[in-house]
Structures are given as structure tokens and as C-alpha cells.
Amino acid sequence: xxxxxxxxxxxxxxxxxxxxxxxxxxxxxxxxxxxxxxxxxxxxxxxxxxxxxxxxxxxxxxxxxxxxxxxxxxxxxxxxxxxxxxxxxxxxxxxxxxxxxxxxxxxxxxxxxxxxxxxxxxxxxxxxxxxxxxxxxxxxxxxxxxxxxxxxxxx
Numbered sequence: 001x002x003x004x005x006x007x008x009x010x011x012x013x014x015x016x017x018x019x020x021x022x023x024x025x026x027x028x029x030x031x032x033x034x035x036x037x038x039x040x041x042x043x044x045x046x047x048x049x050x051x052x053x054x055x056x057x058x059x060x061x062x063x064x065x066x067x068x069x070x071x072x073x074x075x076x077x078x079x080x081x082x083x084x085x086x087x088x089x090x091x092x093x094x095x096x097x098x099x100x101x102x103x104x105x106x107x108x109x110x111x112x113x114x115x116x117x118x119x120x121x122x123x124x125x126x127x128x129x130x131x132x133x134x135x136x137x138x139x140x141x142x143x144x145x146x147x148x149x150x151x152x153x154x155x
Contacts (some may be wrong), residue, residue, distance in 0.1 A: 030101065048096040050098045054095075062121070062127070087112055088137040088139075089143045091110055095145070118133055
């Protein structure tokens with residue numbers, strides 16, 4: 001091993017151990033510190049939930065009217081606003097917790113999906129794209145990302 005803590009192949013000691021653990025299929029639970037392992041498992045679950053929730057939003061946004069999820073009964077305007085705002089608030093929260101220091105990725109996924117999905121509604125026959133809907137989604141995503149960063153700083 002060289003004086004800089006790396007072996008002849010330029011791979012640090014920590015990298016070799018991590019590769020050995022992950023290569024053996026042991027994953028986060030093999031981490032020597034149990035609290036770190038628990039946090040890694042929780043973050044993995046939150047990350048999976050974030051991506052699944054994004055797929056659900058894509059489905060709900062772009063599917064035909066008869067396949068879209070609906071609340072029982074009539075949907076007043078306030079409820080529809082809450083659905084859009086709330087969905088993107090949850091999406092922003094999940095992605096910000098999953099990727100706490102990757103602001104660019106979170107920004108692209110949350111805000112980019114809100115704008116892109118709204119624009120894609122132009123080409124779907126029974127859907128309509130509206131600026132107001134996009135603003136509601138962007139505001140929800142902004143609140144969710146802000147809430148996640150506030151929570152992360154507190155924990």
C-alpha cells in the first residue's frame with residue numbers, strides 16, 4: 001500500500017471494503033456500524049418509494065380518464081388542487097430525503113416532471129394542459145423539498 005493510503009491500483013481501503021461487502025450481496029446491513037446500516041436501509045426504502053410514487057404520478061397524469069385514480073364522489077376544485085399540490089409535495093419530500101445533497105437531481109426530477117407531464121397532456125386526447133395546474137404542482141414540489149431540507153437539518 002502506498003503512503004497516500006491507496007494500494008497499487010489506486011483504490012482506497014474503504015472502497016475495497018465497500019466493494020467486497022456489496023459484491024458479496026450483503027448490502028447496507030453489512031456495515032460495521034448498526035445505526036448507519038439502519039439509516040442506509042431506511043434511505044433505500046424512501047428512495048424506492050420516491051421512484052414508485054413518480055411512476056404513479058406519471059400514470060395518473062397521462063392515463064385516459066377512465067383509468068385515472070379518483071376520490072369517491074364529486075371532486076370539488078379545492079380537492080383537485082389539494083391532489084396536485086399534495087402529490088408533488090410528497091414527491092419533493094421523498095426525493096429530497098432520498099438524495100439530500102443532490103439538489104440538481106431533485107430539482108430536475110420534481111420540477112422537471114411537473115412541467116414535462118403538464119406539457120405532455122397537450123398530446124393526450126382527453127387531457128388538457130394548464131399553466132395553473134403546473135404552478136400548483138411546482139408550488140407543492142417546492143414545499144416538499146423545503147420541508148425535507150428543514151427536516152434533514154433538524155435530525
